[in-house]
Amino acid sequence: MRNAVGVDNSFPEPETPFSVSVILPPPLMDLHKVPTPPSKTTFEVLKIRFSDIFFPENPLKQFKNQSVCRKWVLAIQYLFPIFQWGPNYSLKLLRSDIVSGFTIASLAIPQGISYAKLANLPPIIGLYSSFVPPLIYAVLGSSKDLAVGPVSIASLVMGSMLREKISPTQNPILYLQLAFTATFFAGVFQASLGLLRLGLMVDFLSRPTLLGFMGGAAIIVSLQQLKGLLGIVHFTKQMGIVPVLNSVFSHTSEWAWETSLMGFCFLGLLLVARHISSRKPNLFWVSAAAPLFSVILSTLLVYIFKAQHHGISIIGQLQEGLNPPSTNLLCFHGPYLGLAIKTGIVTGILSLTEGIAVGRTFASLKNYQVDGNKEMMAIGFMNMAGSCASCYVTTGSFSRSAVNYNAGSKTAVSNIVMAGTVMVTLLFLMPLFHYTPNAILGAIIITAVVGLIDLRAAYEIWKVDRLDFFACLSAFFGVLFISVQMGLAIAVGISIFKILLHVTRPNTVILGNIPATNVFRDIGHYKEASRIPSFLILGIQSPIYFANATYLQERINRWIEEEEDRIKNSRDLTLKCVILDMTAVTAIDTSGINFLAELKKTLHKKSLQLVLANPVGDVMVKLQCSPAMDAFQSDSLYLTVAEAVLAISSNFKDYP
């Protein structure tokens, strides 16, 4: 019955507007050859691979078949997205943008002041950073919802990295110089990642590790705010949980009840507001307005009760006026250049990750695309320009963008409105913040970072992947007990190790036939799959590289020994052939090819045949180039496992 089975499975119904080509069982003895893919020159291969690696979204597509003039327009629109959406801007959009712009400004002003404190910078720098960068982003950015400004994690990391070497109180000018220089390098780094289309650098921060990192950072930051909330004067400069808790509880005599009362009352107020907004999204304005409301109320209270004379510490004098230029503070030499570059790169990566993730999140809600590489350039140029205008690292902030989105922003004009509001504040309203108590800033920071602790997401990760959860925990405890940078390094290290582990110790599975089909599947997965007597069919679930060739050799030997033991015990037919299903072997290197040739030889000595089923194109090309190919003639390569089984078992009969 080994003739070709010519069953017509096509769809003859005339009403169907398509015709599926005939899907047939393989004509059994008319085996298919595995061809070598059409040969390409090295240049062609590199070109395709290069385009796949660096231009997955094919940005040049829109330029095709356009006039020269149109190409220029498109190029300018590509570089400055404002020219893309600007011409269609309408009064109706403006109304929405003004509402959302004012809403985020009310959040941006207290957050700016608070986050600057987190980075050990003067509060005014936080406001400067909410003025210039949003304007630049509005011109260059491609997201409609991103609200730009300083963010907690980048502020924290910058503060922590710089303070390890320089004291912001003893050496404020040098500290400021380093902060701006680091911001400049962050911008350069971000823009070059975008220009070189190396977005993959950002991909190494996996969600679980970021989750653990942010959770740990949130706890450290919250505990540090106890300084302001409790009114403690002598507080550690270190970031670990041990010295921070030690500072809190070894200075109980310094706890000031007036400060604590005020701080915790407002913290409660802010948390309640946050809770309300998270329950009812249309009440988003409650949590959005709460910080500014708290600042105004607490400032009024201090002013009325002259509370600054009762032990409540206040912000004090703030400079009026717009951002002064800071190019003279950028410093590209001296002993701290290395520190500035390192800080710039770390905060650059972190802020980029947040900015792009936030941009993508809201873009997917509104169903438009954000170009990752373009965003990197926009954020990079924003930070380079910012560093020359007294701003420190900024990016798209999650909390602010969420408020922006909920307030109904339509375009980046909401960033311009926010910047305008901040400008008015800088020019005329700074004296109003004189009496703002520091405790309230602590409460605002805690409210902002508490949202970063996401237990539900951590539980999800635990359910899905234990190793991911372990990475998450390591990052969490690394931040808590060692340092913010080490936590991050551990997190990245574990993420990469996990990838490498999967490659160096790949899964191999035994395949069996699913009854009444010519499909072969993992017998550990499909209970109905049954082994074919005399055959051992192994699925190799990874590319074969130098890093796993030795392991695969040992593991396959063990499979064969186990199979022979099983056969001995069950008095099954002796093993005659090992089939490697190469479907998942998507790449191979010289060591991998040697491994195959070596395995073929070893099995031959044991009178076992080795054949490959479904080697993919790349593997075929490499087999073809290599002298090891001699071992794999056409009788060792099959299109499918089923064809291999049929062809080889027919040979058994000829040569029993």
Next chain:
Amino acid sequence: MRNAVGVDNSFPEPETPFSVSVILPPPLMDLHKVPTPPSKTTFEVLKIRFSDIFFPENPLKQFKNQSVCRKWVLAIQYLFPIFQWGPNYSLKLLRSDIVSGFTIASLAIPQGISYAKLANLPPIIGLYSSFVPPLIYAVLGSSKDLAVGPVSIASLVMGSMLREKISPTQNPILYLQLAFTATFFAGVFQASLGLLRLGLMVDFLSRPTLLGFMGGAAIIVSLQQLKGLLGIVHFTKQMGIVPVLNSVFSHTSEWAWETSLMGFCFLGLLLVARHISSRKPNLFWVSAAAPLFSVILSTLLVYIFKAQHHGISIIGQLQEGLNPPSTNLLCFHGPYLGLAIKTGIVTGILSLTEGIAVGRTFASLKNYQVDGNKEMMAIGFMNMAGSCASCYVTTGSFSRSAVNYNAGSKTAVSNIVMAGTVMVTLLFLMPLFHYTPNAILGAIIITAVVGLIDLRAAYEIWKVDRLDFFACLSAFFGVLFISVQMGLAIAVGISIFKILLHVTRPNTVILGNIPATNVFRDIGHYKEASRIPSFLILGIQSPIYFANATYLQERINRWIEEEEDRIKNSRDLTLKCVILDMTAVTAIDTSGINFLAELKKTLHKKSLQLVLANPVGDVMVKLQCSPAMDAFQSDSLYLTVAEAVLAISSNFKDYP
């Protein structure tokens, strides 16, 4: 025609001693469900994964179903392989081993002296290192052909790393202390890798990078020997090619013709001997005996002509006697501990890689197995013991083992014979080396390392994989122009980067139907494969991780856009469904699952259906755990692409 096609493809011939189960086309409308694999507890999963990762060869298998007494015997035999082959040892084997033992001793004595000079150690240390370690290896090692002793690469790296911090001439005692301490740590590191079954550390040195590294090191070492060969007195201590060449050509006045004449004559002699042996393997003894012959002849020449008075530098006084204990020289504190540990780890990895590769090579020639982890322990204990007996890092040497193998060694007894010969030399023959010229040692080293430059292998790599070749070149030039350690670091870095690049930027291919089958294959590979109208079938050739989820999203969007453009131009049927062939997606993490859910949503908004074909067991388990699974009900999961196409196109008809 959509009824089940019940064709009997079984093999009815009664003479076949087996029966292949029925291989049928899928009964078309009776679709197969993709089950979730049988559930396992976390502990079971970890146990299986753990055993797969750490015990691929299942070392405990032989202990099964044995009496307690037998188990003890087996355990001792496992730990000390000498008890396994010892009882069967015969006089006939001894005869072979004595011949090969003497042969390798004749090579070991001059090599020992030369390599010690490479590590900037006194020549006698090289001989000590050829006495104790081979004895220990004979008891613990599982290879029959490995000949143990100091090797060029590890000697070079140890010398180069230690000399960066400590001068061997100005501070010889401290240098010796550090060398022994580094050897001890190398042993500890090697033994722990074996004990913890972490052989995977060694797997990261890929063959191409090692090839480049060794080629570069061979050139540097050869050039450095010009010091001895030309009789130059003032020579750089640096390892880069620039300072070394500079030393050679800026001191032409120091070139001594007597030394040069002798050195180059013997170098020619050794190279000719090497060439003869490589052409005719049965003349192996020519190259094996050549070094000792050269040493004896040159020593005699110097002695007869009193050449030491004519500018030929000689070894001079050598201490007589066996290895003195050196435990008092091991130093586990002080400012150089870090250097010793670092040097130990680097030389430990390098010597382990060489030892295991050599052991495996000769084992595969004689068709027996070498247990990698056991070998690591044997080499590790050998170095730990060696460091207490005035030996520096030793391992299985390639040149010596090749001679051993060709001389017909049968067991590790040849190592014992060699050690005995070295012992006699140490006790009685040391004065004979007094007049040995240093130039001859340089010639021996050059002859040994020249074999490490393997242009043919480099060409093979170029043919098979351009990126591998690039890694090879980088390691080569890194060693030449930066430093030996940096060359090694670059090599490992590129190897790892290559793995990561494959994971972060995976291939995606369009699949088409191979006519008259239900098989779907890459249309770039199989010319006959044809697209199915209304379907876009994508094969994803990598696990889906956080590191590639974003990329895949962009790449898949581009595939869809390109497909829609193609359809527009060719007036084909509109796209209705995207099928992802998940066969090669052997793992997935939380980001990957989010990516699938996200993609499903995005495509749904474009009125495109997304289904998965053949998700493997691990992926099914994770989909099951995650709430994202809700998006993938049974109508989105199919056993094969063919079933998915059939089922979905029948729906098209119902809902046009």
